[in-house]
Amino acid sequence: MSSEKNAPTKSKKQTGVKLFKNFTSPLFKLASMLLSQLEYIGTFIPGFTYLYTNLFYRKMIAREIKAAGVEPGDKVLHVGCGSLPATPIALVRAGCRVIALERNEKSLERARKVAAWRLNKKELSMQLEFRHGNGLGVDSSGYDAVWVSLHVNPQPGIIQQIIFNLDQGSCVVYRKPTAWLSQFYPLVTPEELGGNLNSQYLTGWLGKESVVIWSQDFEPDEKIVSQDDGEEISLADCRIGEAGVITQIPDCQLLAPLGLRPGKYVRLRARQSCGGPLVVQTAGRKVAVDRDLADAIRLRRKSNG
Amino acid sequence: MADCHQSRQEVEELESSILLIGPPNVGKSVIFNYFTGLDVGMANYPGTTVEFSVGEIDIGGEESARSYQLIDVPGTYTLEATNAAEQVAVDMLTQRPAAAVCVLDAQNMESSLYLLLQLLEHEIPTVVAVNRTDLLANEGMAVDVDYLSSKLGLPVVETVAVEQRGLETVRTELSRLVEEQAQQRPHFSSEKISDTNSHSRWEKAENLARSAYYRVGEDQTEAKESWDQLLVSPATGFPIALLVLTLIFGLVVGLGLGLRRFLLSPLFEHFVIPLIELGVTSIIPPGLWRSILIGEYGFLVKGLEWPFALVMPYVLSFYLGLTMLEDSGYMPRLAVLLDGILNKIGLSGGNIIPLLLGYGCAIPGILAARAMANRKERLTIAVMISLAVPCIAQTGAFISLLAEASIWLIPLVFLFSFAVLVLAGIILDLLISGDWTPTVLEIPELLLPRPGVIAKKIWLHFKHFLVDGAVPMVIGVGLAALLYETGAMEIMAYYMRPLVDGWLGLPEEAATPLLLGIMRRELTVLPLLDMELSFLQLFVGSVVGLFYVPCIAVIATLAKEYGIRVAAAILLLTTTTAFVGGGLILRAGWLLAAMF
Numbered sequence: 018m019s020s021e022k023n024a025p026t027k028s029k030k031q032t033g034v035k036l037f038k039n040f041t042s043p044l045f046k047l048a049s050m051l052l053s054q055l056e057y058i059g060t061f062i063p064g065f066t067y068l069y070t071n072l073f074y075r076k077m078i079a080r081e082i083k084a085a086g087v088e089p090g091d092k093v094l095h096v097g098c099g100s101l102p103a104t105p106i107a108l109v110r111a112g113c114r115v116i117a118l119e120r121n122e123k124s125l126e127r128a129r130k131v132a133a134w135r136l137n138k139k140e141l142s143m144q145l146e147f148r149h150g151n152g153l154g155v156d157s158s159g160y161d162a163v164w165v166s167l168h169v170n171p172q173p174g175i176i177q178q179i180i181f182n183l184d185q186g187s188c189v190v191y192r193k194p195t196a197w198l199s200q201f202y203p204l205v206t207p208e209e210l211g212g213n214l215n216s217q218y219l220t221g222w223l224g225k226e227s228v229v230i231w232s233q234d235f236e237p238d239e240k241i242v243s244q245d246d247g248e249e250i251s252l253a254d255c256r257i258g259e260a261g262v263i264t265q266i267p268d269c270q271l272l273a274p275l276g277l278r279p280g281k282y283v284r285l286r287a288r289q290s291c292g293g294p295l296v297v298q299t300a301g302r303k304v305a306v307d308r309d310l311a312d313a314i315r316l317r318r319k320s321n322g
Numbered sequence: 323m324a325d326c327h328q329s330r331q332e333v334e335e336l337e338s339s340i341l342l343i344g345p346p347n348v349g350k351s352v353i354f355n356y357f358t359g360l361d362v363g364m365a366n367y368p369g370t371t372v373e374f375s376v377g378e379i380d381i382g383g384e385e386s387a388r389s390y391q392l393i394d395v396p397g398t399y400t401l402e403a404t405n406a407a408e409q410v411a412v413d414m415l416t417q418r419p420a421a422a423v424c425v426l427d428a429q430n431m432e433s434s435l436y437l438l439l440q441l442l443e444h445e446i447p448t449v450v451a452v453n454r455t456d457l458l459a460n461e462g463m464a465v466d467v468d469y470l471s472s473k474l475g476l477p478v479v480e481t482v483a484v485e486q487r488g489l490e491t492v493r494t495e496l497s498r499l500v501e502e503q504a505q506q507r508p509h510f511s512s513e514k515i516s517d518t519n520s521h522s523r524w525e526k527a528e529n530l531a532r533s534a535y536y537r538v539g540e541d542q543t544e545a546k547e548s549w550d551q552l553l554v555s556p557a558t559g560f561p562i563a564l565l566v567l568t569l570i571f572g573l574v575v576g577l578g579l580g581l582r583r584f585l586l587s588p589l590f591e592h593f594v595i596p597l598i599e600l601g602v603t604s605i606i607p608p609g610l611w612r613s614i615l616i617g618e619y620g621f622l623v624k625g626l627e628w629p630f631a632l633v634m635p636y637v638l639s640f641y642l643g644l645t646m647l648e649d650s651g652y653m654p655r656l657a658v659l660l661d662g663i664l665n666k667i668g669l670s671g672g673n674i675i676p677l678l679l680g681y682g683c684a685i686p687g688i689l690a691a692r693a694m695a696n697r698k699e700r701l702t703i704a705v706m707i708s709l710a711v712p713c714i715a716q717t718g719a720f721i722s723l724l725a726e727a728s729i730w731l732i733p734l735v736f737l738f739s740f741a742v743l744v745l746a747g748i749i750l751d752l753l754i755s756g757d758w759t760p761t762v763l764e765i766p767e768l769l770l771p772r773p774g775v776i777a778k779k780i781w782l783h784f785k786h787f788l789v790d791g792a793v794p795m796v797i798g799v800g801l802a803a804l805l806y807e808t809g810a811m812e813i814m815a816y817y818m819r820p821l822v823d824g825w826l827g828l829p830e831e832a833a834t835p836l837l838l839g840i841m842r843r844e845l846t847v848l849p850l851l852d853m854e855l856s857f858l859q860l861f862v863g864s865v866v867g868l869f870y871v872p873c874i875a876v877i878a879t880l881a882k883e884y885g886i887r888v889a890a891a892i893l894l895l896t897t898t899t900a901f902v903g904g905g906l907i908l909r910a911g912w913l914l915a916a917m918f
C-alpha cells in the first residue's frame with residue numbers, strides 16, 4: 018500500500034493550519050477544562066482513581082499497548098498526562114520506561130501524588146518520570162512509542178509534529194473522539210493528517226476510539242492491509258458479515274465445544290457496544306465471545322460469499 | 323419442587339441409578355419430566371439445571387418392571403470438569419451408575435458426539451437420544467441414527483422431547499440394556515477407545531457428525547436468521563430490547579391490574595368476604611376469636627384477600643411474561659447486548675438472567691446465580707437480589723399501595739431501586755475481589771414459545787406460589803391478628819415508636835409490617851394499605867419495604883449457599899440500608915417541601 022509513502026511535508030503543514038482553527042471552539046475549551054477539573058478534584062476522593070481508571074481506561078489501554086506492540090523495557094512518551102495519570106501507570110506496569118509530560122503545574126503535582134499511591138518505589142524511581150512541558154515543542158525522537166491524550170491542545174498539530182520526528186519502527190497512539198464526544202473535540206483522522214499514514218483503529222466505548230499510527234516506511238508484521246483471500250487476521254478485526262477459517266484459538270476451555278476450534282468456519286455477526294462481546298456464527302450456533310478473547314482468535318479470511 | 327433436589331451425599335449409591343447426560347439446553351429437563359412425572363425447571367437458555375434432580379423411572383417389560391433412580395445431571399459441554407456443574411457430572415460418572423442416557427443436540431452433533439465419546443470412556447452402558455430433530459428438520463437436515471448406531475455400537479434413538487416423540491423407544495432400549503447387564507453381558511460400545519486426547523476425540527466426533535448428517539429438504543430458517551441479526555446488532559438490538567421489556571412490563575402490570583380489578587377484587591369484595599363474615603358471625607360469638615378471624619387483621623379476611631386478590635394476579639401475569647422471555651430464547655440475547663455495560667459495574671451479561679428471575683422470587687434468582695462463572699459474580703448477584711430486587715408478590719403489593727395515591731410513585735420507586743442496584747454493583751465490585759472471567763455465552767436458537775409449555779410452567783409457578791407463598795402469608799396475617807387483638811402489637815409498637823415514628827415518620831401501626839416483613843417480603847407493604855399515608859410517607863414506606871429483610875426463606879437459602887456469616891452480613895446490610903435510606907429520604911422530602 019505504501020508506494021507513495023513520502024507525502025510532501027508542505028501539504029501536511031497546511032492541513033495542520035486548517036485544523037488548528039477548530040481549537041478556538043469555546044465548546045472544546047469548556048469540555049477539556051471541565052474534564053481536567055473533574056479528574057483533578059476526583060483524585061482527592063478515595064477510590065475515585067481506581068473506579069475512574071477501571072471504568073474508562075483499563076481495557077482501552079490494554080488494547081492500545083497490544084496494538085502498539087510495546088514491550089517491557091521500551092521507552093514511551095506520554096503527552097498530556099493530566100492529574101490522573103492512568104495511562105503512564107498502565108504503561109509502567111507493562112514494563113515500559115515512561116516520560117509523562119504535562120503543562121499544567123498543579124495537575125503535574127497531583128499526578129505525582131497519585132502515581133505514588135498506585136506504584137511501588139522501584140517502579141516510581143526507575144520507570145516513571147514526570148516533566149513539565151508543552152506538547153507542541155516536544156521532540157519525539159528516541160521513543161519507541163508516544164501516547165497523546167485526547168485533551169491536549171492543539172491535538173492535530175502535536176500529533177503531526179510527533180509523527181514527523183518519530184524514529185523508524187515507532188508509533189504514536191492517540192485517542193480520537195467518536196459519536197457524541199466529537200461534538201466537543203475536533204476530529205483528527207489519519208487521513209486528514211496527510212500522507213499515506215500506516216494506521217489502525219481500535220474502538221473503545223463512551224465515544225472514544227484509539228488510533229495507532231506507525232512511523233512511515235514501517236510496516237508492522239501483524240497489520241492487515243490488503244483484503245486478499247488467505248490473509249490472516251484476528252477475529253476482532255473482522256468486519257460484520259466477514260467470515261474465515263480459524264487458525265488459532267486462545268487457551269479457554271469453553272471455546273472448543275461451542276465450535277470455535279482451528280479449522281472451523283466462522284462468521285462475525287455483530288459487535289456489541291461499550292466494549293461488549295462479539296457475536297460469532299459457528300456451524301450450528303451463535304456464540305458471544307468476549308472482545309479480548311476474540312482478539313486472540315485468528316482466522317484465515319475467506320472472500321465473501 | 324424442592325423435594326426432588328438432593329444433595330450429593332444422598333446419591334452415594336448409584337448402582338440402581340440411570341444418569342441423564344447432555345450438553346446445556348438440549349432438553350434433558352423435558353425428558354426427565356416425562357420419565358419421572360416430576361416438574362423440574364426448563365427454559366431456553368443454557369444452565370437451567372444448576373442443581374441436579376432425582377426421580378423415579380420405571381423400566382422393563384410387564385413382568386420384570388423395575389424402578390430406577392433417574393438423575394438429571396447438570397448440562398455440560400465436555401467432561402473436563404472446568405466448572406462446578408461439570409465437576410458434579412464427572413463425580414457421578416466415577417460412581418458406576420447402572421446406565422446412562424446421553425442426549426445429543428441434533429443441531430450440534432459434533433460437540434454432542436465429543437461429549438458422548440468422553441462419556442463412553444467411563445465404560446457405562448449408554449442409550450443415545452438425538453433430540454431436537456424437529457429443529458434440524460427446519461434446516462432441511464436429518465441425522466442418520468442407524469449409521470451412528472452401527473458406528474458406535476450403541477442404541478441411538480431420534481427424539482423430539484417437547485412432542486414426546488421417540489421417548490418410549492428410549493425407555494425400551496434402556497430396559498434391554500439393563501437386562502443384558504443383569505445377565506452379565508455388559509454392553510459397551512464396540513468403538514475401541516484407545517487414546518483419549520482431546521484432539522483425536524474431536525477428529526472422531528467431526529468425522530462421525532459429517533457422515534451422519536444428510537439433507538432432506540429446503541432450509542427454512544433464513545427469515546428467522548435475518549430477524550435474529552436485528553436482535554443481536556446493537557444499533558437495532560437496543561431499541562428492540564427497550565420495546566420488548568416495556569411490552570413485557572406493560573403485560574405484567576396491565577394483566578395483573580386487570581385481573582385484580584375486574585375479576586378477583588369484586589369476587590372477594592362482594593362474594594367471598596361477605597360470605598365468610600356471615601358464616602363467622604353466625605357461628606362465633608363476638609369477642610377475641612371473632613376479631614381474630616374477621617377483625618382488623620382478620621385471619622379469614624385479610625389472610626385470604628391479600629394473597630389471592632392482591633398478589634396472585636401479578637404472580638400469574640409475571641410468570642406469563644417471564645416464561646415467554648425464557649422460552650423464546652430472548653434472555654441470552656439481552657445478556658449479550660448488556661454485557662459491555664454490566665462489565666463496567668463488575669458484572670457480566672449472563673447475570674441478567676438471575677436478576678430477572680429475582681423479580682419473580684429471590685430464591686430461584688439466587689440459585690440460578692450458581693451457573694455464573696465465579697464467586698464474585700455469584701455473591702454480587704445474591705446481595706443485589708436480596709437488597710433491592712422486589713419479588714413479584716412485593717411488586718404486586720407496591721402497585722396496590724401506590725397506584726391509588728399517585729401513578730407516578732410506582733416508576734419512582736422502581737427507578738430508585740435501579741439506582742441502588744447500580745450503586746450496589748459498583749460498590750461490590752470494589753469490595754469483593756475476584757477474577758474477571760471473559761464472557762463466552764451460547765446464544766440458543768429463537769423459538770416460538772409453545773402455548774402448552776407456557777401453560778404448564780405458569781401452573782407450576784402457581785402451585786409453587788400456593789405452597790411457598792400463600793401459606794406463609796396466611797400464617798403471617800394470622801399471627802398479626804393474634805398480636806393485634808391481644809394487645810401485644812400495641813406494646814411492641816410503643817417500643818418501636820422512636821424508630822417508626824421518630825426516625826421514619828410513619829404512623830405507629832407501621833411497626834406491624836416491619837415485624838411481619840421478616841416472614842414475607844410483601845407483608846412489609848400490604849399492612850400500609852389502610853393507613854392513609856401521605857405521598858412522602860408512602861415513598862418512605864415503600865423504600866423501607868424494598869430494602870428491608872428479605873423473607874425468612876431467602877435468608878435460609880443464602881445461608882445454605884454462602885454460609886451463615888454471609889447471610890448475616892446481607893441481613894445486616896439490607897436492614898441498615900432500609901432504615902438509613904428511609905430516614906434520609908424523609909428528611910430530604912422535608913427539605914424539598916420547605917424549599918418550595
Ligand SMILES: Nc1nc2c(ncn2[C@@H]2O[C@H](COP(=O)(O)OP(=O)(O)OP(=O)(O)O)[C@@H](O)[C@H]2O)c(=O)[nH]1
Nearest residue numbers: 347348349350351352364365369370371397454483
Ligand atoms: N423444538 C424443540 N424444542 C425442544 C426439544 N427439547 C427441548 N426443547 C426446548 O428446549 C429448551 C431447553 O430445554 P431444557 O429441558 O430446559 O434443557 P436442559 O437440557 O434441561 O437444559 P439445562 O438444564 O440448561 O442443562 C426448552 O425451551 C424446551 O422447550 C425438542 O425436541 N424440540
